[in-house]
Amino acid sequence: MMGHRHGHHPRWRGRRGWGGFAEALAGLGAAMEDDERGRGHRRRRLGAGELQLLLLSLIEESPLHGYAMIEAIEARTGGAYAPSPGVVYPTLTLLADMELAEERADGSRKLYAATAKGKAHLDERREDLNALLERLDAAGEANTRADAAPVWRAMMNLGSVLKGRMWDRGADREAMLEAARIIDEAAHKIERL
Structure with a gap:
């Protein structure tokens, strides 16, 4: 944004x-x-x-x-x-x-x-x-x-999970690509609401 x-x-x-x-x-x-x-x-x-x-x-x-x-x-x-x-x-x-x-x-x-x-x-x-x-x-x-509270909670949860899984544990390239695919898919679904 x-x-x-x-x-x-x-x-x-x-x-x-x-x-x-x-x-x-x-x-x-x-x-x-x-x-x-x-x-x-x-x-x-x-x-x-x-x-x-x-x-x-x-x-x-x-x-x-x-x-x-x-x-x-x-x-x-x-x-x-x-x-x-x-x-x-x-x-x-x-x-x-x-x-x-x-x-x-x-x-x-x-x-x-x-x-x-x-x-x-x-x-x-x-x-x-x-x-x-x-x-x-x-x-x-x-x-x-x-x-807006449920949306903010979900966004904060996503950020926390991403930080924990992707950066703190040094996830491999495949895990990063799969996470990006899931996030993109969710964004497309929300865009169509």
Whole structure:
């Protein structure tokens, strides 16, 4: 899938609903981490700059608590993505250090608001933000059409098996060719779904 804009692969487009699913998966990237909160699904990570931009956009109009931002992102993506508090709060602190956001006391909790400098930064990066929001929306649409968890589990399982059988044990050429044939056959079957 590399070499195509935003991870789009021409063979996936227009395949009875799989196009948006594949694009959403590619757009959010292959970086995966187990959900440490035990909520039963995996989380995809955004790049640091992307998360900064996304959080800043959430507080552009009105201040929010960190958890409200997490919930807003999760709601926008239909549960396909929600950053962990361990990533969100350091990012908010960084935004404050960069004078793009400011912390405000709200009882024992903190509210975060975009500063004038932060709003100007968003205006400069509006095109990047819009592209990011489109990816998140596509992930949300795909997640409501199909539960991606079984596909991700199968992909991770395949990667693990390939690593164990092919590279760690130094499989011979015939085993490598047979594995490639099986994978190609599966790809052709999935393409026809």
